[in-house]
Structures are given as structure tokens and as C-alpha cells.
Amino acid sequence: MGRRPCCPKEINKGAWSREEDETLSKYVANHGEGKWQKVAQNAGLKRCGKSCRQRWLNYLKPGIKRGDISVDEEDMIIRLHRLLGNRWALIAKRLPGRTDNEIKNYWNTNLSKKLQKEPTISAYASYLQQKCDNEEEKSKSKEMHVAPEAPRPRRVNKAIHQYTKVLDNDSRGSYGGDHRCGTIPSPSIKVEGSSDEACFSDFLIDIDDQNQLLIADDDSNSKLVPQMEEMSHNNKVMGLSTNSPSTSSLSDLLSDKFDSLDTLLDVELKIEDGFLFWAGK
DNA sequence: AACACTGCCAACCGCGGAGCA
DNA sequence: TTGCTCCGCGGTTGGCAGTGT
Structure with missing residues (x-):
């Protein structure tokens, strides 16, 4: 008894073609978001519903920003991550036009390393440093x-x-x-x-x-x-x-x-x- | 030029929750 | 209450491009 596959076997995988993007965009424009399984079937896309949803939300949906994360956005990501942890969807809600996937990728490829290299911008590191500095004092109180x-x-x-x-x-x-x-x-x-x-x-x-x-x-x-x-x-x-x-x-x-x-x-x-x-x- | 290595990022996968019959 | 479907999320993978040797 395994989990039932969410998709038929005859589906496309990998990168989306321009034609697929256009088909999906037109379908969502006409019928709206949601019911992604039906989107895949009715639009004639050989994709699973989840794939359609992800493609739409991450790339095709109007208002999605692509590319360069600004300094302000980066700062916000760092601060939000410090507070919220790996809750990318939540962080993405605070950054209009950015998707959870993009922020997650950006974090994993840029910020996690950056924070390791530059511990001074890590509040946790500062915190830990302060904890060390205050160790003696704290033990008294x-x-x-x-x-x-x-x-x-x-x-x-x-x-x-x-x-x-x-x-x-x-x-x-x-x-x-x-x-x-x-x-x-x-x-x-x-x-x-x-x-x-x-x-x-x-x-x-x-x-x-x-x-x-x-x-x-x-x-x-x-x-x-x-x-x-x-x-x-x-x-x-x-x-x-x-x-x-x-x-x-x-x-x-x-x-x-x-x-x-x-x-x-x-x-x-x-x-x-x-x-x-x-x-x- | 050819190959190996590395980094980036789009896409996939599995899990869990919500909603509904 | 139970079982099913759909949706959303976060972790992971794999392909591609860039760089180094």
C-alpha cells in the first residue's frame, strides 16, 4: 500500500516550454486559479496539478518579480528569517512580488554563506557573543x-x-x-x-x-x-x-x-x- | 579544446492540514 | 468519525551555465 500517485504516468517533467506556459496562462486567465488537477486536464497540459500550480505561482502569475534582490529586500529576508526561521512562505508574504521558492533559493545560495562569513550581521552570533561576554556577570545574578x-x-x-x-x-x-x-x-x-x-x-x-x-x-x-x-x-x-x-x-x-x-x-x-x-x- | 568542478535555480517530491461528503 | 481530494509548504534534486585546470 503506497501513496497513490498524484499524477498520471504520461506526464511531462522538467522545464516548461513556452507553449506550455502560454497554455497555462490563458487557462488561468479565463478560469481563475485553483482546482489545479482540473487545470492540468482541461487545459490539455501533460503536467500534474501541482506542477501547474507551482509554475503559475512562481513564474507566470502577474506581479512576480524576477532577478536582483535589492539590499532592502535582502535585509528584510535576513531579519525575517532570524525571526521566523525557514518559513519561506511566510517570509515571502512580506516581500511583494517575491516567491517562497525564490527566497528559499536565495537564502540557500547566498545568505546562508554570507551569514557564515560575516557573523557580525547575524544577530544570533551577536547574541551568542554577548552571552559569552556576560557569562561571568550573569552567573552572579x-x-x-x-x-x-x-x-x-x-x-x-x-x-x-x-x-x-x-x-x-x-x-x-x-x-x-x-x-x-x-x-x-x-x-x-x-x-x-x-x-x-x-x-x-x-x-x-x-x-x-x-x-x-x-x-x-x-x-x-x-x-x-x-x-x-x-x-x-x-x-x-x-x-x-x-x-x-x-x-x-x-x-x-x-x-x-x-x-x-x-x-x-x-x-x-x-x-x-x-x-x-x-x-x- | 576537453574535462572537472561548482553554483544557481527551476522543478520535483513527500508530508500534513483543510475541506467536504 | 472516517476517508478522500486538493492545496500549500519546505526540503531536495537535477540540469545547466560559468569557471578553473
């Missing part, structure tokens, strides 16, 4: 342990869950002071893994070179925000930092800040001495 391999983008559902628990604790009077909205356990231990059902699964967490906790929405999908609101309404944030916005609920605070990802998440929650701070802007 209440340490926020982060394993060397830890600064990878992680799904935040667990962290939010922990955060919520922290707020629960807060309601029992564990606030540390004006600036402290609660304790947060070591991310290396508590953020890792995602056993929770992920109502927050499309948020991401990262730790940058300044030891800041970054939280991002993963997608423009706004339905996630109400979920967050619903949960946070049960956990009013009281006594946030004087640097914090005037809003008093976690809901307001987060929906204000994580609405979109137009810029790279300079929304920051700061961990220090085991406490979570709202860094303010």
Missing part, C-alpha cells in the same frame, strides 16, 4: 538560562501560556514592583516544545541580541487576535510599568502591538532577573 542553541524562533503558544500563568500568579500578589508584570520562567526550558493546544500557535517568540524577548504574529490572520483577547480578558494586567501604554489589559496591549508585522517586531518584552518587563516604545 538570578540567571535567565538560555542554551547556546536556544535563540531560535519558537512558537509562542507555550510562552503565552506561561505568561498567562504568570498573570494568574500576579493576581495572587506576586508582582515585583512598578515595572514588573510578573515572573517568567527560563525560556530555554519553558518555551521549548508545544504540547498545548495552540490557540496562539501563530505567534512567534524570539530572543534578540539585546536579550529582548520578541513576540510576533506569524501571519496577518486577524482571527488570532480575538482568541488572544478572549484569553487575556480573564487575565487583566494590572500594574504594568509606567513605561507601558495607558491600556490596562493584555488584550489591548497586544492587539495594539501585534496587529501586523510591517516592521520587524521591535515590540519588546524584556526579561531581566527572571522578571518580564514591558519595554515600552
Whole structure:
């Protein structure tokens, strides 16, 4: 019992010809995208549906940019990759006209090597360097342990869950002071893994070179925000930092800040001495 | 000129999720 | 709930062009 092949045996493989491109373009122009299996059949293309879809989305679709990745785009790719990891489709959404395949190729052929050669532009490397520099100092204080391999983008559902628990604790009077909205356990231990059902699964967490906790929405999908609101309404944030916005609920605070990802998440929650701070802007 | 090597990138492949009957 | 189809994603492959010997 193997997986059923998605395509008939008599199909073309390899590079698309100009005629095939024209046929596919005309068909999609007349009938629209979707139902790619039918596209392949009805258009008379000896290609599998997946191949048609990929050809259209990566090359034929109007608005696709080809060639030279600009410096700005490269910078954005680096920053987004740092935050999102190999989630090319997500990165591509932030770069109009670029496809996930193109960005993936560009990363694998250019940036991954470049970042190896020029570690100074790698925030991870900076972070690790800083970790080394601060090693002694950190051992004196209440340490926020982060394993060397830890600064990878992680799904935040667990962290939010922990955060919520922290707020629960807060309601029992564990606030540390004006600036402290609660304790947060070591991310290396508590953020890792995602056993929770992920109502927050499309948020991401990262730790940058300044030891800041970054939280991002993963997608423009706004339905996630109400979920967050619903949960946070049960956990009013009281006594946030004087640097914090005037809003008093976690809901307001987060929906204000994580609405979109137009810029790279300079929304920051700061961990220090085991406490979570709202860094303010 | 011929061959080997390397890098790039278009295309393929398999997996998993969503939607539907 | 189950099984099926379709779609989307990310990893990988293979062909081609450029470069070196």
C-alpha cells in the first residue's frame, strides 16, 4: 500500500516550454486559479496539478518579480528569517512580488554563506557573543538560562501560556514592583516544545541580541487576535510599568502591538532577573 | 579544446492540514 | 468519525551555465 500517485504516468517533467506556459496562462486567465488537477486536464497540459500550480505561482502569475534582490529586500529576508526561521512562505508574504521558492533559493545560495562569513550581521552570533561576554556577570545574578542553541524562533503558544500563568500568579500578589508584570520562567526550558493546544500557535517568540524577548504574529490572520483577547480578558494586567501604554489589559496591549508585522517586531518584552518587563516604545 | 568542478535555480517530491461528503 | 481530494509548504534534486585546470 503506497501513496497513490498524484499524477498520471504520461506526464511531462522538467522545464516548461513556452507553449506550455502560454497554455497555462490563458487557462488561468479565463478560469481563475485553483482546482489545479482540473487545470492540468482541461487545459490539455501533460503536467500534474501541482506542477501547474507551482509554475503559475512562481513564474507566470502577474506581479512576480524576477532577478536582483535589492539590499532592502535582502535585509528584510535576513531579519525575517532570524525571526521566523525557514518559513519561506511566510517570509515571502512580506516581500511583494517575491516567491517562497525564490527566497528559499536565495537564502540557500547566498545568505546562508554570507551569514557564515560575516557573523557580525547575524544577530544570533551577536547574541551568542554577548552571552559569552556576560557569562561571568550573569552567573552572579538570578540567571535567565538560555542554551547556546536556544535563540531560535519558537512558537509562542507555550510562552503565552506561561505568561498567562504568570498573570494568574500576579493576581495572587506576586508582582515585583512598578515595572514588573510578573515572573517568567527560563525560556530555554519553558518555551521549548508545544504540547498545548495552540490557540496562539501563530505567534512567534524570539530572543534578540539585546536579550529582548520578541513576540510576533506569524501571519496577518486577524482571527488570532480575538482568541488572544478572549484569553487575556480573564487575565487583566494590572500594574504594568509606567513605561507601558495607558491600556490596562493584555488584550489591548497586544492587539495594539501585534496587529501586523510591517516592521520587524521591535515590540519588546524584556526579561531581566527572571522578571518580564514591558519595554515600552 | 576537453574535462572537472561548482553554483544557481527551476522543478520535483513527500508530508500534513483543510475541506467536504 | 472516517476517508478522500486538493492545496500549500519546505526540503531536495537535477540540469545547466560559468569557471578553473
